[in-house]
Amino acid sequence: MKNPILEAKGISKSFGNIKALDDVDFFLEKGIIHGLLGENGAGKSSLMNILSGIYLPEKGTLTINGKLIKRLNPDLASSYGIGMVHQEFRLIDSFSIKDNLTLSKSNIYQNDFNEAFSKYSDIFALNLNSMTPVSELSVGEKQKVEIMKLIFNNSSIMLLDEPTAVLTPQETVQLKVSLETLSQEDEKTIVLITHKLKEIKDFTETIYVMKNGKMVAKDLDTKTVSDTQLIELMMGEVKTSKFDKNNFKGETKLEAVDISFTNEQNIKTLQNVSLEIKSGEVLGVAGVSGNGQVELANIICGIIKDFEGRVIVKTKDVTGKGVKSRKKLNLSYIPENRLGVGLAPGVSVLDNSAIKEYFQASFGPHLSKNVLLNSLNDLINKFSIKAPDVKAEISTLSGGNMQKLLMGRELISNPDVIIAAQPTRGLDVSAVDSIHNLIIDQRDKGSAILLISEDLDELFKLSDRLIVMYEGKVVIEIETELATVENIGLAMAGINE
Amino acid sequence: MNKFILSKKLYRNELATFYSFLIGFLIAIIVGSIILLIQSKNPFDVFSLMLKLSIGSVNSLSNSLNKAIPLILAGLGIAIINSVKLWNIGAEGQIFFGAIALNFVYINTSIENSYLYIFLLLASGFIGGSVCILLPALSKVLFGVNEIITTLLTNYIVFGLTIYLINGVWKDPNSLNFPAAAYVSESVYLPTVFGKLSSGFLICILFTLIAYYIKDKSVFGYEMRIAGGSALTAIYAGISAKQKAFIAMLIGGGFAGLAGAIELLSQTHRVSTGISQGFGYTAIIVAAITGMRPLGIFLVGSLFGALAIGGSVIQTIGVSSYISEIIQATTLFGALIAQFFFSYEIKRVEDD
Incomplete structure (x- = not known):
C-alpha cells in the first residue's frame, strides 16, 4: 500500500472470554473502495466499531493521516472524517430527511443544503422532497439517506456495514454506481463490509478477508483474485451443494x-x-x-x-x-x-x-x-x-x-x-x-x-x-x-x- | 484533557445485586453517622442501641419481624407485577383497601370457628387488594394508561375513603371521638407464635415462597418474563401479554391487600389511619434494592423492619426516628448507584 489514510496495526479486542479481534492489521487508501469480507462473527463489525471509536481496542495502534491516535472515541472519529452506516438504521423516523441530514454538529451543508441535497440525490437516484419524514421512506431509501448523512457530516472515510442486505437487486446495482461516483469524484474512502462474494467482487478494488477474529488476507487485488480463493480464505473450505428436486410429495x-x-x-x-x-x-x-x-x-x-x-x-x-x-x-x-x-x-x-x-x-x-x-x-x-x-x-x-x-x-x-x-x-x-x-x-x-x-x-x-x-x-x-x-x-x- | 465515556458491560456478576445492597447499606450507615455527628451524638452508641432494641431480645426481634410483614408482602406484590415490567406504586392504597375489605366482611358475616373466620378475613384482605388495583389494571390493558400514575392516584382515593369510613359509617362510638372503626373481636386476632411474633410472619414466609415459585419456577412466571421482555415476542409465542399483565397486577395487589389484613388482625385490630405508616412506599424501596427477587425482599424487608423499630426506640435518647428513614432511603440510593456501576463501566478517553 502506497500512502494509507488510515492504518490499524495489531488490534485486539475481547468480549468476556470471546476474542473478537486478534492482532488485526487494516489499511485504507484514499479514494478507493475496500472490501472487508468475512463470515458472521469473524470480527468485521467489531473492527469497524473500533475504527469509529465505539469500542476501545485492548492492544494495537491507530494512525489516521499519519497521526497516531491514542484513544479514539465517536466524537473524535467523526472529527477525523470517519463515518459509519450500521446494519440497523440510525435515523430519527419522525424527522424529515433534511433534519436527519443536518442533525449532527459536524454537518457541513447547513447553508447550501438544497444545492448539496439535489447534487447527492442525483448521485443516489433518490427522487424525494427533503421535507419528507423518514418514516414514509422505503428501506432502500432509508439506506440511501443513511449514506448521504455521512457525506453531509463531512466523512471522508465511509464504513458501510452490510449495506446491501436490505436492498433489491436493482437498488444494489444503483448503490454500486453511487459509491463509484463518490470514490472517484469526491475521493471518498469507502469500506464495504459484506459476506456476499458477488458484491465484493463487483464493488471493490481491494479486498481484506477476516476469519475468527484474524485478518487472513490483506489488500488482495479484486481483479486478480478468484472466487474459490476468497471462499477458501473466508471459510477454510469450499462447499458447493445442489439439492435434488426428486423429493416425494405427499398430502x-x-x-x-x-x-x-x-x-x-x-x-x-x-x-x-x-x-x-x-x-x-x-x-x-x-x-x-x-x-x-x-x-x-x-x-x-x-x-x-x-x-x-x-x-x-x-x-x-x-x-x-x-x-x-x-x-x-x-x-x-x-x-x-x-x-x-x-x-x-x-x-x-x-x-x-x-x-x-x-x-x-x-x-x-x-x-x-x-x-x-x-x-x-x-x-x-x-x-x-x-x-x-x-x-x-x-x-x-x-x-x-x-x-x-x-x-x-x-x-x-x-x-x-x-x-x-x-x-x-x-x-x-x-x-x-x-x-x-x-x-x-x-x-x-x-x-x-x-x-x-x-x-x-x-x-x-x-x-x-x-x-x-x-x-x-x-x-x-x-x-x-x-x-x-x-x-x-x-x-x-x-x-x- | 480527559473525557469519560460509559459503556454497558456484556456480562454482569450474578451477585451484583447483593453486593450493591451491601455497598448501599454501608454508604447509608456512613451518611447516618455523619448526621448523628453533626447532632453531637456518638453514632456507635446510637447504632448499638438501635441494634440492641431491634434484635437484642426475643421481644424486640419479634417487634422487628412484625414490622417487616407488610414491607415484605407488599414488596413481593410489587416484584410480581414488575415481572411484566410494570410498576405498582399503589401498594399503600392496596394495604388500606385490604383492611377495609376485611372489615366489611367482618361486619357482614359471622363464623363460629375462629380459624375458619380468620382464613376468610385474610382472604377478604387479599381480594380487597386485587379489587383496589382493578381499575389501574383494566385501564392499563384496555387503554394503555400508564400504571404508575393510576396506581399512585388510587392511593389518594383509598386514603380518602378510609378517612370517610372511620369518620362516618364505621366510626366507633366508644373511641372517644378518635377517628377509627370499631375493634374486631379478640377471637379473630392472629395468634402469636413466640414472644410477640405474630403468626402473620409464618404467612409471610409462605407467601415469600409462593412469590418465588410464581416468578422463578412456574409457567406463569415464564410467560410473564417473555411478555416483559418483548410484547412482539409474546404475540409470536401465543402468549397474551395483556392477560399476563392483568393477572400479575391482581396477584400483586392481593399481596399488598393481605399485608393490610394481617396488620389489622395482628397490630391495630381495627381500621384506622394507623393501618399503614407508609409501608407501601417503603416496600417499593425494598423491592427495588433487591432487583425484585422474592428471597432478597424477605431479607431486606426484615432488615428494614428492624430499622423501623430501631428508629422508633432511639427517640428515647433524643435522636429523631427519621434517622432510620434516612438510612433506608440512602441504602436504596447507594444500592442503585452501585448497581449502575455493576452494569456499566466508565472509561477514560484522552482527547488531543
Missing part, C-alpha cells in the same frame, strides 16, 4: 384460500392470495420486502386474525384461531425479525430457547428448569451454538448464534409445516449452507415449507415451486425448473409481459 399440509387483508393504516396489503403446500414440498415466495409477505406469514401463523379467507393446516381449518392452535398442529414459524419477535431481548438465553415448546416442560403450573436446560443443551450440541452463559441475556450471543438458536428451537420438533421468513439474511456462507441443509432435511422428512426470501439464489436452490408477490398479490406461480431469474425478477418489479 396437502398447508392451504391458504383467497386471503385478503387490510391493515391498520387502511392499506390493502393482501389481495386474494391462495396457496397450497404438500408434505415434502418447498414453496418459495419471492418479492421485494413490503409486498405483503410479512402479513401473509403472520396470517398463516395465527398472529393476524382479522383477515378474509381461510387457513387450513393439515386438513384442520384454523381460520380465526390463534398461535397456539397452530403450535398444536406442529407448525413452526421462523420470523424475519430475530431479536424482538423471534427472541425476546433482555431475557436469558435459556428462557428464549424455550419459547416454542415451554409448555412441554410444564407439569400443571410447574415449569421444570431441568427439562428446559436439557432441551437447550440438545439445541446447543445439535446446532453447534456458542453460548458461554445460558443464564445471561440473549444479547450476549452473536447474531449468527442467535439465528442458530432460533432455527434450532423451531425445527427440533420436526414440524409438519414450517414458515421461514428470510432465514439466512445477514448470515455467513457456512451458516447459510447449514440452514439450507436443515430446510432440505426437513423437506425430506415430510414438512411442508413456505420459504419467504429476497435471495433468489436461495429460492431457486431450495424451492420446488415459486410464487412472486407484488403489491399484495401473487403475480406468478411457476415450477422452479421452468422459472428463470429474468421472469422472476421482472415479476418482482411488477412488470407483466
